[in-house]
Amino acid sequence: MFKTILSGVLCLSAGAFLVATVTGDDLGTRAHTLHFSAIVVDTHDDTTQRFLDGRFDLGPRNASGSIDIPRMKEGGLSAIFFSIWMPSKVTGPEAVKRALVQIDAVREQIRKHPKDLVLATTNKEIRDAHAQGKIAALMGVEGGHMLGGDLAVLRTYAALGVRYMTLTHSGNVEWADSSTDAPAHNGLAEFGKDVVREMNRLGMIVDISHVSDKTFYDALGVSRAPVFASHSSCRATCDAPRNMTDEMIKALAAKGGVIQINFHVGFLSQEFRNAEKANPEIEKAIAAEVQRRCGGQESCQLIVGDEVTREYVAKGLLPRVDYTKIIEHIDHAVKVSGVDHVGLGSDFDGANMPYGMEDATGLPKITEALLRKGYAEGDIRKILGENTLRVMAEVERVSRELNSAPLK
Amino acid sequence: MRRAIAVACLGLCLCFALLKVRSTGADDIAERAHKLHFSSIVLDTHDDTTQRFFSKDFDLGKRNPDGHIDIPRMREGGMNAIFFSIWIDGRIMGPPAVQKALDQIDAVHENVHKFSKDLVFCRTAEEVRRAHAQGKIAALIGVEGGHMIGNDIRALRMYGDLGVRYMTLSHFYNDEWADSSTDKPVHNGLTDFGKDIVREMNRQGIMVDISHVSDKTFYDALEVSKAPLIASHSSCRALCNHVRDMSDDMIKALAAKGGVIQINYEKSFIDQAYKDASEKLSGGVVAQFDQFKKVCGDDQECFGRKMAEQEKQATAEGKLPHVSWERIIEHIDHAVKLAGADHVGLGSDFDGATMPDGMEDCSKLPKITEALLRKGYSEDDIRKILGGNTLRVMEQVERVSREIQSQR
Numbered sequence: 001m002f003k004t005i006l007s008g009v010l011c012l013s014a015g016a017f018l019v020a021t022v023t024g025d026d027l028g029t030r031a032h033t034l035h036f037s038a039i040v041v042d043t044h045d046d047t048t049q050r051f052l053d054g055r056f057d058l059g060p061r062n063a064s065g066s067i068d069i070p071r072m073k074e075g076g077l078s079a080i081f082f083s084i085w086m087p088s089k090v091t092g093p094e095a096v097k098r099a100l101v102q103i104d105a106v107r108e109q110i111r112k113h114p115k116d117l118v119l120a121t122t123n124k125e126i127r128d129a130h131a132q133g134k135i136a137a138l139m140g141v142e143g144g145h146m147l148g149g150d151l152a153v154l155r156t157y158a159a160l161g162v163r164y165m166t167l168t169h170s171g172n173v174e175w176a177d178s179s180t181d182a183p184a185h186n187g188l189a190e191f192g193k194d195v196v197r198e199m200n201r202l203g204m205i206v207d208i209s210h211v212s213d214k215t216f217y218d219a220l221g222v223s224r225a226p227v228f229a230s231h232s233s234c235r236a237t238c239d240a241p242r243n244m245t246d247e248m249i250k251a252l253a254a255k256g257g258v259i260q261i262n263f264h265v266g267f268l269s270q271e272f273r274n275a276e277k278a279n280p281e282i283e284k285a286i287a288a289e290v291q292r293r294c295g296g297q298e299s300c301q302l303i304v305g306d307e308v309t310r311e312y313v314a315k316g317l318l319p320r321v322d323y324t325k326i327i328e329h330i331d332h333a334v335k336v337s338g339v340d341h342v343g344l345g346s347d348f349d350g351a352n353m354p355y356g357m358e359d360a361t362g363l364p365k366i367t368e369a370l371l372r373k374g375y376a377e378g379d380i381r382k383i384l385g386e387n388t389l390r391v392m393a394e395v396e397r398v399s400r401e402l403n404s405a406p407l408k
Numbered sequence: 409m410r411r412a413i414a415v416a417c418l419g420l421c422l423c424f425a426l427l428k429v430r431s432t433g434a435d436d437i438a439e440r441a442h443k444l445h446f447s448s449i450v451l452d453t454h455d456d457t458t459q460r461f462f463s464k465d466f467d468l469g470k471r472n473p474d475g476h477i478d479i480p481r482m483r484e485g486g487m488n489a490i491f492f493s494i495w496i497d498g499r500i501m502g503p504p505a506v507q508k509a510l511d512q513i514d515a516v517h518e519n520v521h522k523f524s525k526d527l528v529f530c531r532t533a534e535e536v537r538r539a540h541a542q543g544k545i546a547a548l549i550g551v552e553g554g555h556m557i558g559n560d561i562r563a564l565r566m567y568g569d570l571g572v573r574y575m576t577l578s579h580f581y582n583d584e585w586a587d588s589s590t591d592k593p594v595h596n597g598l599t600d601f602g603k604d605i606v607r608e609m610n611r612q613g614i615m616v617d618i619s620h621v622s623d624k625t626f627y628d629a630l631e632v633s634k635a636p637l638i639a640s641h642s643s644c645r646a647l648c649n650h651v652r653d654m655s656d657d658m659i660k661a662l663a664a665k666g667g668v669i670q671i672n673y674e675k676s677f678i679d680q681a682y683k684d685a686s687e688k689l690s691g692g693v694v695a696q697f698d699q700f701k702k703v704c705g706d707d708q709e710c711f712g713r714k715m716a717e718q719e720k721q722a723t724a725e726g727k728l729p730h731v732s733w734e735r736i737i738e739h740i741d742h743a744v745k746l747a748g749a750d751h752v753g754l755g756s757d758f759d760g761a762t763m764p765d766g767m768e769d770c771s772k773l774p775k776i777t778e779a780l781l782r783k784g785y786s787e788d789d790i791r792k793i794l795g796g797n798t799l800r801v802m803e804q805v806e807r808v809s810r811e812i813q814s815q816r
Contacts, residue, residue: 093503097558100506104562107569111813148507152514159517159570403521 031368039130041079041385043260044231046350048082049299051105065303066348066359069116075360079126079136082106088145088171099146123392143169164205177212179241187214196222203399225398226256226391231345233267233329246336253337258387260345261329265352268325309352323356327369339379343387441778449540451489451795453670454641456760458492459708461515476758476769479526485773489546492516498581509556520547533802553579574615587622589651597624606632613809635808636666636801641755643677643739663747668797670755671739678735719762733766737779749789753797
């Protein structure tokens with residue numbers, strides 16, 4: 001009897017204890033519920049490169065890299081922009097053909113996994129996919145060098161489902177300056193402006209990640225629809241030319257756009273960036289090691305680059321950057337431009353991920369961290385995906401308007 | 409007296425009435441033909457008009473003084489489904505061929521968009537029927553030559569996704585995987601890779617077109633394909649011994665697998681005397697082509713003009729015989745006698761060939777219906793030849809594609 005009562009008391013106190021910790025972790029539960037009911041959109045993933053080696057498949061859980069179907073599901077990632085990319089030195093018909101091959105690779109993966117993936121080209125299709133419990137797969141072309149200087153090619157990409165194009169990659173194109181090349185066009189050349197206008201007509205989002213500041217302002221001036229930075233962070237927090245100044249973020253927001261925060265440690269952390277600059281031999285050694293393990297194979301280089309960088313961090317040769325840096329960038333951008341203009345553009349499978357954000361399964365941590373920071377649930381939903389969906393809806397509306405205008 | 413006059417009048421009236429009935433009887437066929445033609449789906453599987461889209465002087469929406477195709481003349485000729493051909497010189501290969509093909513596919517889509525009141529882009533037999541029900545002209549796309557896939561099955565898939573509904577396995581020259589009828593055999597027909605391409609076309613629901621290919625390539629493709637094939641623009645070798653035409657054996661084998669021979673109106677392919685005279689004059693179609701290429705380069709408008717000029721002059725000088733449009737009927741009739749009415753259709757080669765007298769452009773198409781009716785063909789059989797047979801092949805190709813894709 002006593003034993004029974006005692007055990008009852010014990011049970012009660014254990015129960016009370018449990019409640020207390022759950023209350024302490026009530027946020028954890030709320031975050032989980034919020035995250036897994038929200039539409040989580042990632043506007044930049046380099047996983048496409050892995051499709052090309054013929055062995056990688058999105059279906060099973062992979063030991064390397066950051067993205068596959070099981071991990072997207074575990075991380076509550078509901079919509080992903082697969083990036084079509086090749087080095088900017090590849091140009092002309094060769095670049096066009098290679099881009100086509102990558103678009104095909106994305107579409108083949110979608111065909112191969114119809115239970116989990118569905119091709120989406122509009123904000124509504126993303127919402128429909130989410131309602132059906134499927135992951136929406138989208139495509140972005142990362143660099144105008146893949147146009148072959150030909151608007152017909154741009155239209156072809158749009159017809160095949162591509163929904164954004166980054167105007168440049170690391171090198172200038174014939175009609176736009178990159179942030180990581182010597183300026184040659186003073187921003188956007190005349191043809192570049194035509195490209196932006198045609199993107200507006202086609203309902204493609206103009207992506208200003210990678211471009212020079214002048215190209216950004218030129219594109220912003222020409223575009224009739226909001227533009228976004230598919231994977232760029234804040235220069236005020238980490239002074240990389242790939243990131244955006246506060247002034248740029250404000251200008252982007254004023255036109256209804258979104259800055260999609262990039263998780264790459266070199267764009268998140270000034271300390272990491274300084275260490276890289278101070279020790280150029282480390283960067284060279286990493287590059288050499290990547291070359292040794294991968295040869296010229298680009299998909300391998302992207303994945304192994306992250307792995308080798310981690311080895312250097314583990315040895316204490318480079319500073320460790322935690323995923324909380326992502327939260328700092330989100331918070332900075334929100335403070336600069338308001339919560340309607342910030343989103344997520346991880347750069348998974350194409351960059352060096354911070355600790356705690358090794359792959360897509362880490363994404364719920366962002367929701368929890370923002371909730372703990374006091375962000376409203378509605379605001380977090382915006383950052384997770386609704387802002388991007390709003391930009392898409394607006395880009396689609398502008399496209400309809402331009403297409404219904406009388407023809408020249 | 410009065411009465412007598414009245415009776416006489418009545419008698420005269422009756423006589424006139426009888427006479428009228430009899431003369432209407434003579435022209436009853438014309439009226440029936442008109443009704444039949446303009447209520448049928450008239451589908452032409454091969455038109456080279458796409459090349460003209462790149463000329464500033466050409467407007468598909470207006471009646472043009474030259475060429476064979478534009479919307480007003482299609483309306484006048486009751487032509488309500490057209491395959492626009494994507495074509496470049498068969499010696500252009502690799503990525504440049506891919507980009508040029510994309511440019512042409514885009515040009516078709518842009519023209520359909522521009523003339524959306526009259527044209528609607530179609531991918532399936534069902535869509536063609538719907539277009540017809542709405543009073544619109546169905547626009548479809550065929551790629552004329554395997555050289556345009558850049559030796560890459562992935563480019564073929566992208567063409568399929570862009571709406572291409574047939575591909576001719578070769579043009580005038582062998583490509584990397586198939587022998588042409590007008591080149592020296594090097595692959596002994598279709599290579600293993602060429603067979604994979606046929607299988608992929610089956611999977612994608614793209615019709616396999618065996619016009620232009622060598623006889624061995626034809627038999628190889630016929631054996632590999634799980635779906636019926638078409639010859640998008642070939643006539644009968646028994647009536648005009650040209651390698652571009654099909655032998656009786658080939659026509660029978662094609663029909664046995666449910667396919668269709670689409671009769672080509674080119675004078676060199678339908679009239680032996682013309683073919684012989686033309687070869688004597690300019691050394692055959694390929695030599696003639698090269699001769700124009702020297703003068704015109706890549707300017708396809710110039711090509712068409714020069715071809716028409718030279719042809720007109722040579723005919724006027726008596727160096728080339730006149731060919732009547734009735735030869736087309738002879739070829740249709742020959743193929744029907746061989747293979748049955750289910751296996752013959754129309755593949756004019758308008759805007760890409762020299763037309764016989766009386767078939768100067770697509771406005772003359774109703775003559776075919778009338779001639780067949782006068783020949784005693786049933787209305788049902790004529791509808792099949794005009795377009796029904798091709799729609800049947802399209803449906804079968806679609807069904808095979810669904811089957812293959814569901815097996816995955």
